Amino acid sequence: MADQHLDNLRTIVGGSNMLLGTDAATFESDYRQVFHGKSLAVVRPGNTDEVSAVMRYCYTNGISVVPQGGNTSLLGGSVPDATGASIVISLARLNQIRAIDPMNATMTVSAGVTLSQARGAAESVGALFPLRIGSEGSCQIGGNLSTNAGGTAVLRYGNMRDLVLGLEVVLPDGRIWNGLRGLRKDNAGYDLKHLFIGSEGTLGIITAAVLKLFPIPRTVSSAFLGTHSPEDALAIFKRIRERLGTDVSAFELISSDAMALVLSHLNDRPSPLETPHPWYVLVETSSNADQEDAEAQLVSVLSDALSAGHATDAVIAANARQAADFWTIREEISDAQTQARGSVRCDISVPLSSIPDFIRDTTAKVLTREPATRMIVYGHVGDGNVHFNPLRPADVAAQTFVQTHGAAISQIIDDAASELNGSISAEHGVGIAKRDELLTVRSREELEMAWAVKRALDPLNLLNPGKVLPVLPD
Incomplete structure (x- = not known):
């Protein structure tokens, strides 16, 4: 029967877009090689209609489906289980920039567009799509949405949930919900897109999105600081936020061990600061002020932080290349750990x-x-x-x-x-790794509501089964 299923799915996507055996291996493990599974096949549809047809066939025949974007998940959310009974639907071929509306400050893209491609498309019309994460060359917009990606610009622009106006979603039974509305005000009933953002492919397969665009800041300034402690780092942040407000686009903390690891990973690159420090801070500000005025404001607030003893050293990037070097240090920490x-x-x-x-x-x-x-x-x-x-x-x-x-x-x-009334997952999602821990950090009522949504949209539990939602005890 499995062969018949494969033959039928092959007629939908074409023979070259059905991957089996060793050809499917890279889709069956995460990029860190921590989570491993086995699929019946990897199916690579080329448009929303094909995703719909594949999902409709799987629904009719009780075949579970694991949606996958760039497969950069850290918690196993995009990897099939070990049974070999699921198909993986790769969205990589849905890589079209569908439309850009500069006046409305929106861009409509298919789910397989990489984050770097989306940012480039925005820049081609003089606009900014502000999501920024280290894996932007390989992660895809659909995956960013399904995990509600955060990154280094959340402070000013928000998470992925804040950057999207509309979605197109293939539902578990194969129906297509077209919610691609580029509206900033729409109170006509439930805002259904928020069900799918952050659901890690357990409720539907996101196939396209309307994204918000922003003006490109006239000036961007970056500074690397040394400090004694996290307390001092927060004192610096409070001072900068009070003085510069929403011009503060990023404020990143780095421990001395993290700095040593990443500098070694980067072929013993020298630190931006001449002497070691217990903690480091990377600050970025962006505004529409003149470069000279913007840097003067940053110099002033950092000078005050140094005078107060909260910062022990500081250097402001002299040019875009040096600023990029600062950010390389921050963004390579994750890969440095993977290598170590x-x-x-x-x-x-x-x-x-x-x-x-x-x-x-x-x-x-x-x-x-x-x-x-x-x-x-x-x-x-x-x-x-x-x-x-x-x-x-x-x-x-x-x-x-x-x-x-x-x-x-x-x-x-x-x-x-x-x-401390915090969360066990700020931006990486739940996947497999954190699933069962939700039993201790979420109330029974909250989990029952989540399961009610899952059963309403996916009554056969075919979409990414075993992810995100733990089995509730009797």
Whole structure:
């Protein structure tokens, strides 16, 4: 029967767009090679109608489906399970820029468009699509939407949920919902797009979106700072935010261990600052002021931070190339961990005021288990998001460290975030890795409501089964 299913699906997408066996292998594991599965086949439709036809066939025949974008998920959300009974639907061929409306400041794109392509298309008409994450060359807009991606510009522009006006979605039974409305005001009933944003492909397959565009700032200034502690970093942030307001587009914190790791990963690149510091901050401001005026404002506020003792050193990028070098350091931390292997990756958010306590107390608990652990702590501290990723000691094998300490360290970190009224997943989603933990951090009522939505839209539980929603105990 499986062969018949494959033959029927092949007639929908064409023989060259059905991948089996070794050809499907790269779609069956995540890019970090942490999560592995097996698919019946990888199907690569070329347009929304083909996605609809594939989904309708699978619904009729009870075949489960795993939607996949760029497969850059860190929590296993885009990987099939080990049964080999699911098909993976890759959206990569849905890579069209459908329309750009400069007057309405919107762009309509298909789900397989990469983030870098979307940003380039916006720039071609003198506009900005502000989502910015390290994997922008491979992650796709559909995946960004399904995980409600955040990144380094959330402080000014918001998460992906804030950057979209309309969606086109293929429902589990194959019907197409066309909600591609580029309206900023629309109170005609429920705003259904928000059901699908952040649902990780469990409720429908996003095939296109209307994205918001913004003016390109006339000036962008970046600065790298040294500081004593997270408390001092927050004092700097408070000072900059009060003085510059929404011109602050990014405020990133980096621990000394994270800095050492990434500089080594970048072929021993020198630090932007001449001497080492316990903590580092990367600040970006953007505005429509003249470059000279914008930099004068930044110099003034950083001078005050230095005088107050909150910052211990600072350098402002002299040109775009140096600013890009600053951002390379920040954005390569994730890949540096992947190459080093043996990190426990946790993505939490807490109220800004709780960040110092969280980092201090959780670091102490982790180091009690293994004193030589390297504390790779970094993230978008301006919006309360900390990537807290303890890394194995240099002389301990990756597998040994993760097997011995991984689960316990992850629990320590997530418990600490929950105790501070935070979240165990700020921007990476839930996938498989955090699914069952929702039983302890979400109320029964909340999970029952989520399951009610799932059953209403996907009564056969065919879309990305086993992801996001834990099985509720009787």
